[in-house]
Amino acid sequence: MDNLELALKEDPKALEQFRYNAAVDSKNNVFRVSNDVISGLMAMNSSSWRMFEFVAMHLDIYPLELRLNDEFLESINQGKKYIPSEFRTVTLTAADYVKTFKLTDVAGRKQFVRDALSLFNEAVEIFQGSTIRMSRPVTDLEFEVERRVKGQGAVVEKFYAGEMLGTKPAASQAARLTIEINENLAMAMLFVVKNFTRLDNKIKARLSPAANKLYTYLKMQVESEAKYREQIYITWDLDTWNRFLNTKHKSIRRLADSFAYDKQITESTDLTVVSGIDRTQKSGRAYTHFYVGVMKTPEHELIEHDIVDVKPVRKRLPARPKVLKGSDAEGIWARKCIKILDDFEKELKAHKRVLPKADRDKREKYLKIIGEVRK
DSSP states (O other), X not given: OOHHHHHHHSOHHHHHHHHHHHHHHHHTTEEEEEHHHHHHHTTSOHHHHHHHHXXXXXXXXXXXXXXGOHHHHHHHHTTOOOOOGGGSEEEEEHHHHHHHTTOOHHHHHHHHHHHHHHHHTOOEEEEETTEEEEEOSEEEEEEEEEEXXXXXXXXXXXXXXXXXXXXXXXXXXXXXXXXXXOHHHHHHHTTOOSSEEEEETTTTTTSXXXXXXXXXXXXXXXXXXXXXXXXXXXXXXXHHHHHHHTOOOSSHHHHHHHOOHHHHHHHHSSEEXXXXXXXXXXXXXXXXXXEEEEEEOOHHHHXXXXXXXXXXXXXXXXXXXXXXXXXXXXXXXXHHHHHHHHHHHHHHHHTTOOOOHHHHHHHHHHHHXXXXXXX
């Protein structure tokens, strides 16, 4: 059963909760990507992957309105699956791209265009029905270029991908771009209710594109295997590493000498990574594999190095005393509960978080007891 079938059978209230949680995550620069999508798109080069993550950050992956869309429902009734363009199209800005990935302004705006074109030119294996075919993850790309024209001020011109490619592109920068995602890829990205990874862009934005891609893959592995193993090791041959990193190393030794991504990830994120030549695998006298080991960094080390915020913990609410309903004693108890929840909300706001809905509902109940109404 795929994500769309699950979406139709899932309780709407459960999907609303997923959407609410994703929106709260988004306010904290955390976004979600299906593990199947991460695994399937890892063949993309690092710049393409960075742009894809930027798309994923801005895509509504729980579009509840799709469940009521006539075209979508008609396709389901006919035994087909169709996602209308508006549910898999996002508009992105160069200014946001520069800010998100900590780039310099002029170079970052040019990188915005180059990375978008890189993603557009990718060909990756995507499921189409029961078969896998090479497809573009992006089916349409439109750039908006702002130019200053004498006597007219700022004029916006629109160009498609083909016009931005070649030796004489229409422009090297663009203010905005609109991306339409491949329909089969969108089916894997939308309505993820299990087997997905939450990625915190606050702690990985400064990674190089290749280190960022490796971090995402390792984060998925750690989150998937955390229940079973504290440390995880992956060991790949030279061809696999070259494909993953988009490099052309001639030997495992040269790969090892230039590999600095473990230090980048360890120093900047919530993962501790080690790497080295896998001395258990040889062909003749030459080593054939290189390994990476990863584990979650202990929380006290993350706090010490200011890598993550510690989520505040609410004090326990006092149990309701055995008193009459409407009595002064009940009012005193309710006010104590309200103060704990109000203080907790202030702490959460300092960490750019919101009071959980369950706690908001409790506070409303306590406010009714003392006859207070808040807007």
